[in-house]
Amino acid sequence: MSGGWNTIESDAGVFTYLIEKLGVKDVQFEELTALDSDEIQSLGTTYGVIFLFKYPTGEAPSDKPKDGTYDHDAANNLFFAAQTIQNACGTQAIISLLLNREGDVNIGKDLKEFKEFAGEFPPELRGETLSNSDLIRETHNSFARSSPFIDETQRTATEDDDVYHFIAYTSINSTLYELDGLQPAPISHGPCTPSDFHTKIIPVLQRRIARYPESEIRFNLMACVKDLRIRAREIGDEDGLEQQEDKRMQWLWENSLRRHNFVGFVGELLKGVVKAKLEAGGGAYDKWVEEAKGRTKKRREEARKQGIVEE
Missing domain, CATH: 1.10.287 (Helix Hairpins)
Structure with missing residues (x-):
């Protein structure tokens, strides 16, 4: 591989402009503040969610997941990629979600070509192909926070570090799947149509969070939804459209700040x-x-x- 992958933030603005830069059309991310099916439903067309959590290091591998069932056939039939590198799990989860919703989502020319090229590979080789994609890596790294002190490409986690991991949940072929590149296969959580997703995903996430002590609150949940400006235009919601445009401008400003190193300025x-x-x-x-x-x-x-x- 010609370069490393830097850490990016779990942020709706980062994720939205990252996929736009990759060529995805009419999709955005929204942070969810509660495990509430009504909140997800209020966002309109939802393609899935990205869940960030503290990864339980040191656990022994198991023949079956703690919740749901491994679907080994789906590992080859869906776009499922094994995670082969650090720092890219957020982008990998996003891409896995979107590539599995092609048809509902316009993933753009570049990701379509990537899917056609890597789609016939086994999961391990798909993961290697993703991690060696110059386009995806460079786009991902363009949203990393600038730092003159830390070389993220050389950083490795130790046993004392808090390690966080991203996974995706989405409805594929009327089944609710958990897409986690650290697992041997997609995890099926039972029947789920896209219209049922907002209700079926909540108990799955609740059971997952319940595995942690009550004091653990470091979770983050992003919904992948149809561009909210489209719905605002369709229903003539001028105030809502203005709010969404203002949010986009704020995201652009925040992303521009992430790319700058202010140490020289402060000096x-x-x-x-x-x-x-x-x-x-x-x-x-x-x-x-x-x-x-x-x-x-x-x-x-x-x-x-x-x-x-x-x-």
């Missing part, structure tokens, strides 16, 4: 503040330097007396 700002203070004090600069030299000299003399040699 120049501090230098400007110091310069202004010194100029206001006349010859304060020279005095400040001499005082600093004096304190350093005094500290070294005291250290020598105590037998400490400073480098």
